[in-house]
Amino acid sequence: MEITDAICSFCGSLCDDLTVKVEDNKIVDVRRACRLGAGKMLGHERINSPMIRNEAGKLEEVSSDSAIDRASQILLHAKRPLLYGWASTSCEAQSKGILLGEILGAVVDSTASVCHGPTTLGVQEKGLPTASLGQIKNRADLIIFWGCNPIHAHPRHMSRYSGYLPGFFLDRGRQNRKFVTVDVRMTETAAISDEFLQIEQGSDYVVLSSLRAIINGKGDLVPDVVGGVSKEELMHLSDMMRSCRFGAFFFGMGLTQSKAKYKNIDCALSLTNDLNTRTKFVITPLRGHYNVTGFGQVCSWQTGFPAVDLSRGAPYYNPGEMSANDLLMRDEVDASLVVASDPAAHFPNASVRNLAKSPLIQIDPYANATTEIADVVIPTAIVGVETEGTAYRMDGLSLRLRKLVDSDYPSDEEILDKIIKKVSRNGDVC
Amino acid sequence: MKCDVNIITGRTIDQGANIDNKLSSDYFNACARCEIGAEDLETLGLLEGSHVKVSTKFGSVVVSVALCDGNMRGVAFIPMGPWANAVVNPDTHGCGMPGFKGVLGSLEPTDEKPLDLKAFMSLCRE
Numbered sequence: 001m002e003i004t005d006a007i008c009s010f011c012g013s014l015c016d017d018l019t020v021k022v023e024d025n026k027i028v029d030v031r032r033a034c035r036l037g038a039g040k041m042l043g044h045e046r047i048n049s050p051m052i053r054n055e056a057g058k059l060e061e062v063s064s065d066s067a068i069d070r071a072s073q074i075l076l077h078a079k080r081p082l083l084y085g086w087a088s089t090s091c092e093a094q095s096k097g098i099l100l101g102e103i104l105g106a107v108v109d110s111t112a113s114v115c116h117g118p119t120t121l122g123v124q125e126k127g128l129p130t131a132s133l134g135q136i137k138n139r140a141d142l143i144i145f146w147g148c149n150p151i152h153a154h155p156r157h158m159s160r161y162s163g164y165l166p167g168f169f170l171d172r173g174r175q176n177r178k179f180v181t182v183d184v185r186m187t188e189t190a191a192i193s194d195e196f197l198q199i200e201q202g203s204d205y206v207v208l209s210s211l212r213a214i215i216n217g218k219g220d221l222v223p224d225v226v227g228g229v230s231k232e233e234l235m236h237l238s239d240m241m242r243s244c245r246f247g248a249f250f251f252g253m254g255l256t257q258s259k260a261k262y263k264n265i266d267c268a269l270s271l272t273n274d275l276n277t278r279t280k281f282v283i284t285p286l287r288g289h290y291n292v293t294g295f296g297q298v299c300s301w302q303t304g305f306p307a308v309d310l311s312r313g314a315p316y317y318n319p320g321e322m323s324a325n326d327l328l329m330r331d332e333v334d335a336s337l338v339v340a341s342d343p344a345a346h347f348p349n350a351s352v353r354n355l356a357k358s359p360l361i362q363i364d365p366y367a368n369a370t371t372e373i374a375d376v377v378i379p380t381a382i383v384g385v386e387t388e389g390t391a392y393r394m395d396g397l398s399l400r401l402r403k404l405v406d407s408d409y410p411s412d413e414e415i416l417d418k419i420i421k422k423v424s425r426n427g428d429v430c
Numbered sequence: 431m432k433c434d435v436n437i438i439t440g441r442t443i444d445q446g447a448n449i450d451n452k453l454s455s456d457y458f459n460a461c462a463r464c465e466i467g468a469e470d471l472e473t474l475g476l477l478e479g480s481h482v483k484v485s486t487k488f489g490s491v492v493v494s495v496a497l498c499d500g501n502m503r504g505v506a507f508i509p510m511g512p513w514a515n516a517v518v519n520p521d522t523h524g525c526g527m528p529g530f531k532g533v534l535g536s537l538e539p540t541d542e543k544p545l546d547l548k549a550f551m552s553l554c555r556e
Contacts, residue, residue, distance in 0.1 A: 011446075036446045044451040057555070113526040121525060152443040184438060185507060186500030201436050201505060202532045228502075253440055257530040261523065288441070307526075323526030344551060345452060345512050348520035348528045349489055352512075356554045368452040369512055372551035 007401050008037035009088070009384030012287030012394035013133075013154050013161070025405050027385070034155035040385075041404075047367050047379035059377060068415065071337070071376045072422035074359040075104055078335030080311070084324050085341030087111040087289030090389025090401065093412035094291075094298040097339060098308070100420050105311040107333075109324040110295040111288075111341050113307060117319060118256040119285045120296065120306050122265025129272050131248070131282040133160075133395045138167035139280075142244035145181045146268065147204060147254015148286050151188040157286070158189075162250065178244070180237060182207070183254060197237065203227025205260040207234070208267040214238040215274050247281040256285075287394035289341075290384070294392035328354045337361045339412060344369035363415055381409040389413075432538045433473045435466065435506035437486065438531040439514040452547060461511035462544040464537065465498035470506070476539055483542065484508070484517050486535035491516035492542045506537060512550050 006018040020041065021029035030038045050067035051059040062070075075081055083106045086094050101108035112120065136143075143162050150157040158164055163174055170176035181190040182197045182204075190196040199207050207227040214222060215238050224231050241247055249272055255264040268283060275281035287293050296306040303310070305317035320326055324343065327333050328351040335358055344352050345368060356373040363378045364370070371377055381387040386407035392398050444460035451457055464484055466474075474495070476482065482495040484506070491513050501507060508514040510530070519529030545553075 035443060039447045040450060045453070109526075114528065114530070117526045149441070153441045153446060155443065184502070184505060185498070190500070198502065200502075201438060253530070257439075257527060259532050261527050262525050319526035320522055320524035323522060325520065325522050325528050326526060329520050329522075342449075342452070344554070345515075346510060347515060348518050349512075349516045349554070350520040351528070352515070352554045366450040366452070368450075369547060369551050372548060373555050 009290045010037045014393040051377040053375045071361040081106040082333045082336045083108045085339040086295040087292035089340035089412045091294045096416035107309045109307045113323040118262035121262035126269035136248045139246040140248040142247040144249045146251045148252025149187040200228040202259040249283040252286045291391035335359045339363045342368040381407045387411040437533040442509045445509040461509045462513045463494045465496045465507040467501040483540040486517040489516045
């Protein structure tokens with residue numbers, strides 16, 4: 001059986017043109033997917049059974065009911081639970097997770113806090129002059145990649161949205177467009193760009209500010225060299241930006257994780273606003289996990305914030321205080337539920353040590369670093385392969401992921417529903 | 431010979447392709463590595479594939495060293511993952527985001543071998 005127009009549930013590009021061949025309820029071939037998506041769809045080793053860590057420190061297989069019971073008891077007895085992850089699951093499961101957080105009085109944070117969390121802070125300061133990826137594909141004649149390497153992280157982004165395909169107003173595709181990459185390293189994306197500015201690590205803010213100065217007619221204030229880049233190069237880039245008909249600025253962790261963090265984003269958004277007084281310019285974060293954008297949406301419509309502390313009886317948001325790493329570094333967390341992510345692999349080691357100190361529940365299709373420190377492990381179905389669900393593409397477009405094969409694994413949503421029923425008291429709305 | 435470096439961490443396609451396959455040797459090979467430019471490799475007197483100890487004030491880790499011509503002198507790139515996270519700055523500076531890039535540290539040759547994921551994570555449970 002061939003399934004056409006399947007959606008890939010790997011990265012925030014949510015490519016929706018895959019053809020998947022299924023034989024005997026197994027995916028045997030995936031066409032048009034990149035290496036990242038094909039690997040996921042063709043399958044990796046799975047967690048076989050629910051597990052609980054025994055007194056000897058070993059994970060041992062248990063029934064699903066036992067694992068859910070233990071998880072519920074851990075969460076019920078916690079005073080400062082952290083519900084973390086959510087980037088690789090459906091909006092429906094995310095919604096359940098936030099409801100569970102409300103019942104428990106927990107902090108609910110997503111992988112965005114170590115990814116594009118600073119982008120959210122920048123957007124809250126300055127707004128987001130953005131466009132759909134379809135608009136960019138059809139109109140953008142200048143593409144800036146700043147602190148990102150889509151050839152590695154979003155391998156089909158350039159061929160589907162931001163480069164090679166002809167657009168409605170750009171009938172010659174790549175020949176109609178200029179690519180500019182600004183990065184600390186000569187990446188593969190930089191190598192195929194028309195222009196490459198190699199800046200010194202941590203100088204993004206001053207380079208962005210210099211471009212703003214030039215574009216706003218204050219170029220005489222810019223020194224001869226900024227962040228390792230000559231003023232002539234900056235003048236040239238600002239000319240390209242001003243003279244394009246439709247510019248699109250994509251950025252990644254090079255901005256959100258470097259020294260100025262959210263202020264880098266603030267500055268990039270301000271630059272985009274400045275450019276819009278002269279031409280049309282849009283800016284879009286390259287979101288990593290396929291539904292990290294969805295968590296921001298779901299959490300915002302349920303609580304008013306893209307991550308939330310529900311311990312006060314009312315939603316509270318203050319990144320830097322209630323973000324997962326800040327809580328862990330202050331050693332406040334006394335139990336954690338990790339859904340569809342791997343903080344043990346992606347948090348600083350000092351945070352991971354504190355994460356491992358208190359009871360940890362993992363809900364995930366795959367064994368990973370978090371499994372190695374988890375006390376309860378509950379395997380689930382893969383959204384977009386074994387179960388359906390809603391996800392948001394990086395530009396905010398919601399898409400319905402399909403079920404491609406049958407599975408005995410329960411969905412994240414079903415597991416969370418069972419935990420919610422166990423921990424609910426009279427009066428809780430579930 | 432020691433070599434001072436500015437450490438940045440980030441995604442690679444090999445790391446991404448094995449993100450759901452973390453207990454594999456492919457993930458280990460993709461992430462337990464440090465990419466530096468030719469001049470820094472020469473300063474260390476090492477060949478590609480040799481082991482190097484990465485140290486910062488936040489911790490240390492042993493990884494393999496690899497040549498990356500795209501790196502400026504003094505810039506070391508470690509793919510995101512447990513090995514990189516042994517040396518990054520856990521402080522979020524009040525915005526939730528730890529210091530995954532721009533961490534000052536040093537590289538030096540070592541006879542030690544990189545720990546695999548299970549061994550590495552068992553240290554976190556001690």
